[in-house]
Each structure stands twice: as structure tokens, then as C-alpha cells.
Amino acid sequence: MSDVTLTIDGRRVTVPEGTTIWDAAQTLGIDIPVLCHDPRLDPVGVCRVCAVDVGERTLPAACVRAVSPDMEVRTDTQEIMAHRRVLTELLLADQPAVSQREQTTGDDKLYALAREVKVTDIPWPDQSERQPRGQDASSPVIAVDHQACIMCDRCVRACDDIQHNDVITRTGKGYSARIAFDLDVPMGESSCVSCGECVAVCPTGALTHQSLATTDAG
Amino acid sequence: MKQFADSTNATFSDLTETATLCPYCGVGCALNYGSDSEGVIHYAKGRDGASNAGRLCVKGRYGFDYAAHPQRLTRPLIRRDDAYPRGPLSTFSRANSSGPRKPGGIVDYAEVLPHFREATWEEALERAASGLAKVRDTHGAHALAGFGSAKGSNEEAYLFQKFIRTVLGTNNVDHCTRLCHASSVYALIEGIGSGAVTNVVRDVENAEVAVIAGCNPTANHPVAASFMKQAAAKGTGLLAVNVRRPGMASYCEQYCQITPGSDVAFYNAVMHVIIAEDLHDQAFIDQRTEGFEALAKAVKPYTPEAAEAMTGVPAAQITAFARRLGQAQSAMFFWGMGISQHVFGTDNARCLIALALLTGNIGRPGTGLHPLRGQNNVQGASDAGLVPMYYPGYQAVSDASVRERFEQLWNVSLPEQPGLTTAEITHAALEGEIRGLYCMGENPFLSDPDMNQVRKALSSLDCLVVQDLFITETAEFADVILPASAFMEKRGTFTNTDRRVQIGRPVRQPPGQARQDWHILRDLAQRLGHDWDYADESAVFDEFVQAAPLYANLTYDRLGEHGRWYPCPDANSEGERVLFGDQFPIGRGRFVPAELGQAPDLPDDDYPLVLNTGRQLEHWHTGVMTRRSRALDALAPEARVEVHPSDAKRLGITDGSWTTLRSRRGAVEVQAHITRDVALGTLFLPMHFREAAANLLTTPELDPFGKIPQFKICAVALAPLSTPLTPPQPDAVSHAAG
Structure with a gap:
């Protein structure tokens, strides 16, 4: 396999052919924000937060797009910043007021991104009151809050491709689309083995640990 | 318009993440515990370890809270004078107490604790030391034995076998590898x-x-x-x-x-x-x-x-x-x-x-x-010589030149006679040949085959010292119970199934007066006249490496956060993944040919089914840890015997119905789970639940070479439980504890 040389934010970098823009940027220490991608998973490019400018009509997702020779990538233009910010606002529009993830492991990636891009107002409709997406507390160890789910697909891939338990899937259409377990049964009744990989990869408060910090006497 | 509300939780921004390991199985997953300044563990996160690449399972992810359980022992305990003659103290341990109306779950402290009194460390260590010394002086060193633990670190295993061999003077030292591989x-x-x-x-x-x-x-x-x-x-x-x-x-x-x-x-x-x-x-x-x-x-x-x-x-x-x-x-x-x-x-x-x-x-x-390998350190405990026939590094006790080398290293004279294995120690106790036993982190009452015999063996001892986190079923028989430290309270090396040696690090303090296991061993040794002095765990490790060339080139510094495999050919090597490319040791x-043998305890008309015993995902061995983990206990609160649907139909058993499971040695009452995972004519019962204790049923026969018991085959009869039942009220039993 041959190497490819490109420019990211004005800096030259040479990487093996087939490398994604996101991975190439990492080698330069440029951290392109991303929600749906995790280096342990095959990229799917659904959250679009990592979109970059490569001089095309549209903004490709850096986590999926492979580098090409002499590509000129910008990750920090005004357009990119605005794009990221609007996407973040849209994702936050129907999020619960308090992130359960900030309350349990303290690493909500969506909230961290919101702080990074300095979101204050969210000028988009909040559908959660009219059409709440629901919770599932049937598992003794994993709390599911569909309201916080951004359908990034990380949990589905972690369950299938990392732990190979093949429990989580997607169901529904449009706004009612959500993740589901087995043939859409409550998580606690599904074939889930509670390995918690889905919680580990979830970027929001959609999949979190039930609190374990205290133990009752009995 | 909706505003973005920053919901950062101060508690979680202040957590310390400590790079350590999972305390459960031999895979040896590397993880971080996120803990606060009080030592409360809030979560476990997979770390990029050589054996797990960031992955964890349910036990590693959710099973860490046992160390903070309110039943942890915080003071040394001494058996009250009126609790002799020695015997089991809880209703469960006294007889075949199994089934829906009998105590379940973990040891009932309300029933057991009144038979012990709190003591100072000074008094407890003196009682333990003098009790063991008295047996040695009266009946000889070979009337003593020690059970170490594959849950302890290499350093603890090394010191435990050194204690039994050099301080007590016998090779009667073994651990649960005897029940395993x-x-x-x-x-x-x-x-x-x-x-x-x-x-x-x-x-x-x-x-x-x-x-x-x-x-x-x-x-x-x-x-x-x-x-x-x-x-x-x-x-x-x-x-x-x-x-x-x-x-x-x-x-x-x-x-x-x-x-x-x-x-x-x-x-x-x-x-x-x-x-x-x-x-x-x-x-x-x-x-x-x-x-x-x-x-x-x-x-x-x-x-x-x-x-x-x-x-x-x-x-x-x-x-x-x-x-x-x-x-x-x-x-x-x-x-x-x-x-x-x-x-x-x-x-x-x-x-x-x-x-x-x-x-x-x-x-x-x-x-x-x-x-x-099963336990997180069963490989390491065996490497460290926690077995009766080998010194550290598989050097034979029976080899005079090896013995001489160890006599020089340890500066004592060592017993020539190889020791007894786990089940042999129990059998010898029944014969009156073993009179004193020191158990560090083992629970033979539940883990060894044929519980009725183990009960007799433990009752017959003159001296039993138990060192553990909780009052175990075995501890009910003890003269002295020494409160010890949990995995997440100690520093030490652990060797996983891949031969990778990794360091576990403390994230919390032992509760109350509970102490580091190796400090207890050191103090007992000193009390019995041996001048043990180690600066810290790494000094113990260095002595172990010196004793066992198998671990050459490994030090705490070189192990670092990620560990290395042994054998490690030089100081810069990661250690060897694949062994024996050119020749075998x-x-x-x-080639050792084998002929199909015949198992003892086969089915007949009275006991027509074959019972298999083993483990289940959410639990660990005798349940001492996992049944005190809120999450794991909630996921799998009760034992089920697996029955093939055709057997179930023939016997009139339905899914979830209560049954009596009887072998030639005992009986348990347990709910049925109907599944095609088991073959027709066979059953499966997990070993973790004392209220349906698999080892009431199992047979004590041993493999002639490995001395391992036959846990996988025993003849049983299964029948629906005839009397109508009230389901057990767990609250009535376990809440008394506190």
C-alpha cells in the first residue's frame, strides 16, 4: 500500500492510503470532534459532527472519508464551526435537562461538545414534551433513556462487533426511531449479558450505569 | 427558548482513576476504578490491557462493590469459650439445610456473630500463633496444613507458602488450583x-x-x-x-x-x-x-x-x-x-x-x-509455590539439591516429605492426622466435594485460623478470624491465564482494623520466631523472582501499568506470547496414551440422572464476593438446576417449580430451569449457592495424578418437591446483618 500526502489546516502529513481524514488529523494532534465514532469501531459517519471542508460542494464526514493525494482539508473554518454548533444545538434540543451520564461517569460527550462550541440558547423545537421517547429501567445494572439517545449507533456496533453479543438493534421510523433489544423487549428481559460495553461507548446519557457507589445492608 | 444547562457533577470531576485489574477471573482484564476521596468506587472502565483491549464483562464492570459491603470484618474475632466443642454455627451449615424454607444467601451474621467476641490484634495473633504452635509441638509439623488463595497476589501466595514451609515446617500447603486445573x-x-x-x-x-x-x-x-x-x-x-x-x-x-x-x-x-x-x-x-x-x-x-x-x-x-x-x-x-x-x-x-x-x-x-485458568491469580499462586509438591517456580520439593538451595535462600531447614493436597488434607483431618489448619481466603466448606465430610473434618480440628473479608461458612468453625484486605485495597502482582504479570493497585483502605494479608503473615512469622522483614510488596516480589527463575527479569518498575508476559528473556522484552517454537523444556x-476410564458414582435405578456442576456468568465460586455485590445479586439471585424438557415432562417438573435433588451423599431443594442446553438424562447445578449447595451432592473421589475431585459427574435423583411451599422471604434472613 502506498502513502498519501495531504494538508490539514495548512500542515502537511503523509499517511498510508486508505487512512481516514479523522485518523490522519489525529497523527497531527488535531482533534476533530466526533460523537458517533470510536477508534475501536468501524466508522459509520451518522452524527456529521466531524464534517470537514475538503473544497467540495458538501462537507464530508472525516471519520469515514479516506484521504486522497494533495487533499486540502480545513477543520476550523467559520462554516465548519457554524455547522458543528447548529448540529450540537439540534442534538441538544430534546435532550433531558440534566445528563444522567454527567451524574454517573461524568463523561457526556455531547455536553462536553456543547461546552466546547459554547452553546447557550437552543433555538429549535423540543419534541420531548409532545412525544416523549421513553425510558427502560428493567435492567438492574443499565439504565436506558431513549430521550438522550442520538442514534449514533455506537452501542449497536459495540454489542455486535466488540462483544459479539448481538443484542442491540434499531427499530421505528422518523422521530420514533430508537434502539431496541432483541425483538424489542425490555432490556432486562432480553438476551443481554450485562457486559456494559454499550454504556462504555455511549456518548450521551442514553445508556448509563445504574448507581453502584453505595451498597445496602441486605 | 430552551437554554443549555451545564449539568457537570462536581463529584465526578473530582474522581481519581486508578489503573488496576479486575479481581475476578483468569483473563486478567486491565481496568480503571473511578473513586472519590472517601475511597468509594463509582465505576469501572476497561483499560487497554494486553488481554482485554478495553473490554470488561458483567463481573468486572459491576461486581466491585463487595469490598464496601457492611458485613466486612473490621476487628479480629475470637471464638467464645461456650462455642466449643467446635462445629458449624448457622442453621445452614449445621445440617442438610437446603431449600425454599431454609436460610439462603450469605452467612447470617445474627446467628453466627454472638459466638465470637471482638479482640485486639495482639490477642488474636497470639491466639493464632500459639494455637498453630501447640499443634506442631504436640502432634508434629505434619499435623498442620495451610490453604492459601488464588485470589491473593503473587506476593501473598509466596509468603503464605513460605510461612507454612519455613515457620510451621510442613509442605501441606495447597489452594484451589487443586479443584480446578x-x-x-x-x-x-x-x-x-x-x-x-x-x-x-x-x-x-x-x-x-x-x-x-x-x-x-x-x-x-x-x-x-x-x-x-x-x-x-x-x-x-x-x-x-x-x-x-x-x-x-x-x-x-x-x-x-x-x-x-x-x-x-x-x-x-x-x-x-x-x-x-x-x-x-x-x-x-x-x-x-x-x-x-x-x-x-x-x-x-x-x-x-x-x-x-x-x-x-x-x-x-x-x-x-x-x-x-x-x-x-x-x-x-x-x-x-x-x-x-x-x-x-x-x-x-x-x-x-x-x-x-x-x-x-x-x-x-x-x-x-x-x-x-479460573481465578485471577491461580497461575501466579501455582508459580509462587502454593502447592504441596513444588517450591516457587515448579522446583520439586522431593529434589534434594533444590531443597538445599531453598534452605540457603530462606535460611532454615526444610521438611523433606512432599505435602498433602486440598482434598487429601480434608481426608487426613477426618483420620485425625491433620489437627491444625490455616485458611487464607479459601472457603473449603462450600468449595470442596462432599460437604458432609468437610463439616466433620473442620469440626475435628484442634486449631483453625481463618483470614478473610467476611465470615464465611468455613469461618464458622474457626478459633480465630483475622480481618483481611480486599483486592481493591492492596498492591500486588497477579498473573493471568496468558502468563501476563500485572500490578493491581489500591483504591481504598481496608475497613476498620482490617489489615493487609501480607502484614498479617509477616507478624505471625515474627511471633513464631522468624525474622521477616520486607520494605514493601515489591521487595517480596524481588525475593520471589530470586527464588523462581521462571520470573527472571521482572520487577515492579518494569511491569509498570501494562505488565509483561513471563518468561521474559531480557529486561527490555515484553515477554513471550508464544512458547516452545524450537523445543520443549x-x-x-x-505422547501419553489414555484409555477410556470409568467414573465412580454412576447412575442406577435409584439415582438415574447425571449431575454436572459448574459456574454461571454473574457469580463467582462460593459466592462470598458476588452475592455481596448488589448488581450481581440482583441479576442472578437464586440457584436453578437445569433440566432437559423431556426429563422434566416425565418427572412432572415445570419451569421454575421446586424440586428435590438427591445424591448418595445428600440432598438439596432447588428450582428447576428447563433448557435444551443439558442433554437428556443430565442436569446442571451452579456451585455458587449455599442454599442449594452443589457440593452436598458431589463425590469425594480424586484423580490419581492431579488429585482433583470429580465435580462433573455424580448420580442423582430428581423429583418434584411434594409439599406446597411458601417462597423464601429473603428480607427475613439477610437484613439482620448490618
Whole structure:
């Protein structure tokens, strides 16, 4: 396999052919924000937060797009910043007021991104009151809050491709689309083995640990 | 307009993440515990360890809260004078107390604690030391024995065996490896000269096929299982052989369900086909092995047709299995308790070793022998000499020159006589030959076969010192209970199933006056006149490395956060993943033929079914830890005996209904779970639940070589429980504790 040389934010970098823009940027220490991608998973490019400018009509997702020779990538233009910010606002529009993830492991990636891009107002409709997406507390160890789910697909891939338990899937259409377990049964009744990989990869408060910090006497 | 509300939680921004390990199984997953300044652990996160690549299973992810359980022992306890003569203290331990109306869950402190009084460390250590010394002075050193633990660190294992050998003066020291892979280790040392794995789990990705024999990795080594499943997704052909359908069977090319105890016949037939169809690796056999002719002769009568009658597996399936394995360029062999826990466990393991030698599948990437080790440090505890026949590093006690070297190193004179193994110690106690026992982190009352005999053995002792986190069933018999430290409270090295030596680090303090196990050992040794002085755990490790050349080139500094494999050829090496590329420690590998043996305690008209015992995903061994983990207890609160639907129908048993399960030694009452995972005529009962204690039923017969009990076969009768029942009220039992 041959190497490819490109420019990211004005800096030259040479990487093996087939490398994604996101991975190439990492080698330069440029951290392109991303929600749906995790280096342990095959990229799917659904959250679009990592979109970059490569001089095309549209903004490709850096986590999926492979580098090409002499590509000129910008990750920090005004357009990119605005794009990221609007996407973040849209994702936050129907999020619960308090992130359960900030309350349990303290690493909500969506909230961290919101702080990074300095979101204050969210000028988009909040559908959660009219059409709440629901919770599932049937598992003794994993709390599911569909309201916080951004359908990034990380949990589905972690369950299938990392732990190979093949429990989580997607169901529904449009706004009612959500993740589901087995043939859409409550998580606690599904074939889930509670390995918690889905919680580990979830970027929001959609999949979190039930609190374990205290133990009752009995 | 909605505003973005920053919901950062101050507690979680202040958490410290400590790089340590999972305390449960032999996979040895690296993880971070996120803990606050009070030492409260809030979460476990997978770390990029050599054996887990960031993955964890339910036990590692959610089972860490046992250390903070309110029942932790915080003060030394001494048995009150009116609690003698020695015996069990709880209703459960006193008799065959099993079933829906009987105490379940963990030891009932309200019932047991009044028989003990709190003591100072000074008094408790004096009582322990003088009790052991008195037995030694009255009955001789060989009337003493020690059970160490594969849950402790290498340093603790090393010091425990040193204590028993040098301070007490006997080789009667063993631990739960005897209940686990002792037969595999015997066969491996005999066959290739090394008892550890020859290749790491994750190399399964380079294997063309992998044999998953007598093990259930999705339940017992879940993270290792995820790498096997991943390999299968990328083309590795998994071949499972078992009496009970393992979860892995769904990912396998072929699953052969053999009848209980017929392993030798199955593998001999596989070897028969491989030799008959010229699929063996003649070059490897010529260059690297000896004894092929005898093996070929021994497997000759095991035609697939003959084996079909013995194993219940159709001859065509055996032939297909043999061809797939024989034609593969590389194959790995994983096995577990289904191979080892038999009176012919050593023979079973000999067959797998022979199969690997026959097909030339040792010493290259994607090949190798891998007995999946159970406890997080069962490999290390054995390496550290926590076994009666070897000093640290598998150096034979019976070898005079080795003994001389250890006498110099430890500056004492050492006993010549090799010691007794776990079950032999129990049997010797029944004969009155063992009078005093020191148990550090073992719970033989529940873990050893034939509980009624163990009860008698423990009751008959003159002195029992128990060092543990909780009052265990075994501790009910103790003179002195010493409160010890949990995994997440100590620093030490742990050696996983892959031979990787990694450091575990403390994230919390032991509660109350509970102490580091190695401090307790050191103080007892000093009290008994031995000048033990170690600056810290790393100094103990350095002495262990000096004693065991197996661990050469390893130090705390070099292990760092990620650990290394042993053997480690030089100071800069990561250690060796794949062993024996050129030759075996004994030169040539040895084929040791095996004949199909007959298990004791077979079914008859009165006891028509075969009971298999083992583990389940959410629990660990005698349940001392996992049943005190809120999450794990909630996920799997009760024992179920697995019954085949046709047996259930015939016996009038429905899913969830109560049954009586009776063997020639005892009976338990337990709910049924109807599943086709078990074959017709066989049952499965997990070992973790004392209210349906599998070891009330099991037979005490041992493998003659590995001295491992036959946990996998005992004849039982199953019947619906006749009287109408009120379901148990857990609140009434366990809340009393506090």
C-alpha cells in the first residue's frame, strides 16, 4: 500500500492510503470532534459532527472519508464551526435537562461538545414534551433513556462487533426511531449479558450505569 | 427558548482513576476504578490491557462493590469459650439445610456473630500463633496444613507458602488450583515440561481452527470469549466439545455433545481418524516428540463407530471434526473444568496435548495449548509455590539439591516429605492426622466435594485460623478470624491465564482494623520466631523472582501499568506470547496414551440422572464476593438446576417449580430451569449457592495424578418437591446483618 500526502489546516502529513481524514488529523494532534465514532469501531459517519471542508460542494464526514493525494482539508473554518454548533444545538434540543451520564461517569460527550462550541440558547423545537421517547429501567445494572439517545449507533456496533453479543438493534421510523433489544423487549428481559460495553461507548446519557457507589445492608 | 444547562457533577470531576485489574477471573482484564476521596468506587472502565483491549464483562464492570459491603470484618474475632466443642454455627451449615424454607444467601451474621467476641490484634495473633504452635509441638509439623488463595497476589501466595514451609515446617500447603486445573497441569508438565499456557487467548485470531473443549467461556471467561467470537466472525473455525451446550456453540462451526465422562473416547477417535487418513504432522512428530507408536497403537481400536457408541456423537461427526482439525494449518486448544474435574481429568488433558502434538500445533502463531485458568491469580499462586509438591517456580520439593538451595535462600531447614493436597488434607483431618489448619481466603466448606465430610473434618480440628473479608461458612468453625484486605485495597502482582504479570493497585483502605494479608503473615512469622522483614510488596516480589527463575527479569518498575508476559528473556522484552517454537523444556514432547476410564458414582435405578456442576456468568465460586455485590445479586439471585424438557415432562417438573435433588451423599431443594442446553438424562447445578449447595451432592473421589475431585459427574435423583411451599422471604434472613 502506498502513502498519501495531504494538508490539514495548512500542515502537511503523509499517511498510508486508505487512512481516514479523522485518523490522519489525529497523527497531527488535531482533534476533530466526533460523537458517533470510536477508534475501536468501524466508522459509520451518522452524527456529521466531524464534517470537514475538503473544497467540495458538501462537507464530508472525516471519520469515514479516506484521504486522497494533495487533499486540502480545513477543520476550523467559520462554516465548519457554524455547522458543528447548529448540529450540537439540534442534538441538544430534546435532550433531558440534566445528563444522567454527567451524574454517573461524568463523561457526556455531547455536553462536553456543547461546552466546547459554547452553546447557550437552543433555538429549535423540543419534541420531548409532545412525544416523549421513553425510558427502560428493567435492567438492574443499565439504565436506558431513549430521550438522550442520538442514534449514533455506537452501542449497536459495540454489542455486535466488540462483544459479539448481538443484542442491540434499531427499530421505528422518523422521530420514533430508537434502539431496541432483541425483538424489542425490555432490556432486562432480553438476551443481554450485562457486559456494559454499550454504556462504555455511549456518548450521551442514553445508556448509563445504574448507581453502584453505595451498597445496602441486605 | 430552551437554554443549555451545564449539568457537570462536581463529584465526578473530582474522581481519581486508578489503573488496576479486575479481581475476578483468569483473563486478567486491565481496568480503571473511578473513586472519590472517601475511597468509594463509582465505576469501572476497561483499560487497554494486553488481554482485554478495553473490554470488561458483567463481573468486572459491576461486581466491585463487595469490598464496601457492611458485613466486612473490621476487628479480629475470637471464638467464645461456650462455642466449643467446635462445629458449624448457622442453621445452614449445621445440617442438610437446603431449600425454599431454609436460610439462603450469605452467612447470617445474627446467628453466627454472638459466638465470637471482638479482640485486639495482639490477642488474636497470639491466639493464632500459639494455637498453630501447640499443634506442631504436640502432634508434629505434619499435623498442620495451610490453604492459601488464588485470589491473593503473587506476593501473598509466596509468603503464605513460605510461612507454612519455613515457620510451621510442613509442605501441606495447597489452594484451589487443586479443584480446578491440577490435572491439566500434571498432564502438561508430563507431556511438555511446563504447566502454563503455550499461547495467549488473543492469538486465536491467527488460528484456522480452535477447539473449545469442556469449557464455557461466555460464562466463565467472557472477555476471552469475545475474542474467540471475534475470531470466528473473521473466519476461525470454532469446534466445541461439551456435555452441556456452551454459549459459544452458537458461534461454532461444529458442536459435539458427548455423554458425560466420554472425552477420552472422543479424542482418541479423532486421533484415530487423523492417523488413519494421514492428516498428522509427521515432520513435527519426528523432530519434536516421542512415543508416537504407542499412541497410534492405543487409539487404533477407537474407530469413529466404536466411539459413537461410547460418546453418543455420530461417527460421521467425529470424522468431520477430525478432518477439519487435521487439515487446518493452525489450531489452538482451549479447555476448562469439563476436561479437568474428573477422576480421569489427567487422561482427558493428555488426549488434548497428544492431539496438539499429533497435528504439530504448538510453538507457532495461531497454535497452542491453553487451559483457561479460573481465578485471577491461580497461575501466579501455582508459580509462587502454593502447592504441596513444588517450591516457587515448579522446583520439586522431593529434589534434594533444590531443597538445599531453598534452605540457603530462606535460611532454615526444610521438611523433606512432599505435602498433602486440598482434598487429601480434608481426608487426613477426618483420620485425625491433620489437627491444625490455616485458611487464607479459601472457603473449603462450600468449595470442596462432599460437604458432609468437610463439616466433620473442620469440626475435628484442634486449631483453625481463618483470614478473610467476611465470615464465611468455613469461618464458622474457626478459633480465630483475622480481618483481611480486599483486592481493591492492596498492591500486588497477579498473573493471568496468558502468563501476563500485572500490578493491581489500591483504591481504598481496608475497613476498620482490617489489615493487609501480607502484614498479617509477616507478624505471625515474627511471633513464631522468624525474622521477616520486607520494605514493601515489591521487595517480596524481588525475593520471589530470586527464588523462581521462571520470573527472571521482572520487577515492579518494569511491569509498570501494562505488565509483561513471563518468561521474559531480557529486561527490555515484553515477554513471550508464544512458547516452545524450537523445543520443549523436557526436550521432546511426550505422547501419553489414555484409555477410556470409568467414573465412580454412576447412575442406577435409584439415582438415574447425571449431575454436572459448574459456574454461571454473574457469580463467582462460593459466592462470598458476588452475592455481596448488589448488581450481581440482583441479576442472578437464586440457584436453578437445569433440566432437559423431556426429563422434566416425565418427572412432572415445570419451569421454575421446586424440586428435590438427591445424591448418595445428600440432598438439596432447588428450582428447576428447563433448557435444551443439558442433554437428556443430565442436569446442571451452579456451585455458587449455599442454599442449594452443589457440593452436598458431589463425590469425594480424586484423580490419581492431579488429585482433583470429580465435580462433573455424580448420580442423582430428581423429583418434584411434594409439599406446597411458601417462597423464601429473603428480607427475613439477610437484613439482620448490618
